[in-house]
Amino acid sequence: MKMNRDLATALASYPLLIPRLYNYLRLGILPLLDIAEAVPQFGKVLDVGCGYGLLDIYLAKTSSQRYVIGSELNSKRVRVAKQAACGIENVEFVQEDLLRGQHVGDINCAILVDLLHHISYERQQALIAAIWEALAVGGTLIVKDMDDRPAFKYYINLVHDKLMTGFDKLSFISAGKLRANLAARGFVVHSCRTLPHPFYAHYLLTCKKADSNLSSRDVVHLQEVEG
Numbered sequence: 312m313k314m315n316r317d318l319a320t321a322l323a324s325y326p327l328l329i330p331r332l333y334n335y336l337r338l339g340i341l342p343l344l345d346i347a348e349a350v351p352q353f354g355k356v357l358d359v360g361c362g363y364g365l366l367d368i369y370l371a372k373t374s375s376q377r378y379v380i381g382s383e384l385n386s387k388r389v390r391v392a393k394q395a396a397c398g399i400e401n402v403e404f405v406q407e408d409l410l411r412g413q414h415v416g417d418i419n420c421a422i423l424v425d426l427l428h429h430i431s432y433e434r435q436q437a438l439i440a441a442i443w444e445a446l447a448v449g450g451t452l453i454v455k456d457m458d459d460r461p462a463f464k465y466y467i468n469l470v471h472d473k474l475m476t477g478f479d480k481l482s483f484i485s486a487g488k489l490r491a492n493l494a495a496r497g498f499v500v501h502s503c504r505t506l507p508h509p510f511y512a513h514y515l516l517t518c519k520k521a522d523s524n525l526s527s528r529d530v531v532h533l534q535e536v537e538g
């Protein structure tokens with residue numbers, strides 16, 4: 312597990328034992344510092360499906376030029392996150408569903424960490440469209456999700472998520488498929504890479520909202536330049 316002093320401080324800000332323990336165990340799986348490295352140092356950051364908000368507290372603590380919004384459907388998680396963030400000026404937690412369109416063009420960076428495979432393919436498409444609307448032109452979208460290869464890692468995560476969610480339906484989207492979906496929506500994909508873990512097939516994708524005045528030929532050209 313990668314750890315630094317700021318992350319240890321963020322972890323310690325959870326007063327209740329269960330969320331603190333959950334976060335600690337989660338860090339054994341989630342490469343949080345690799346995700347955080349991809350986030351711009353300044354601007355308005357929206358983490359959709361933020362859970363207990365550990366990433367957001369870490370992001371807020373490590374740059375005062377960021378304003379971080381953790382958005383979450385589950386009211387209990389929002390309550391715990393608010394408690395942990397008490398006294399930190401540049402982070403807030405809200406109970407909301409991004410699909411209701413609360414943010415329009417004012418977000419500089421949106422983050423989705425292990426959210427997509429927990430929602431249906433239809434909702435994934437709707438969420439990507441809502442994020443497009445929420446982002447400012449040139450804004451960044453960062454997605455950390457689970458790939459379907461190699462098969463043994465896919466099955467480990469499948470069993471893990473089935474047990475954690477009480478056998479909810481899961482809709483995994485591979486890195487390749489997500490990349491194609493985002494490109495079709497007009498995002499310019501900057502990087503898409505595997506984050507090493509012995510048991511989990513993490514991938515991290517970053518892309519930018521292109522100017523909608525660009526022609527589709529310009530966007531395709533940008534995609535090619537960005538590789």
Ligand SMILES: C[S@@+](CC[C@H](N)C(=O)[O-])C[C@H]1O[C@@H](n2cnc3c(N)ncnc32)[C@H](O)[C@@H]1O
Nearest residue numbers: 360361362382383384385407408409424425426
């Ligand atoms: C697997 S958890 C991941 C939590 C956190 N990102 C992490 O990595 O620890 C997915 C979270 O997304 C939330 N969620 C699902 N759909 C959402 C939506 N439309 N808007 C906000 N949160 C949502 C769920 O309540 C859940 O807490």
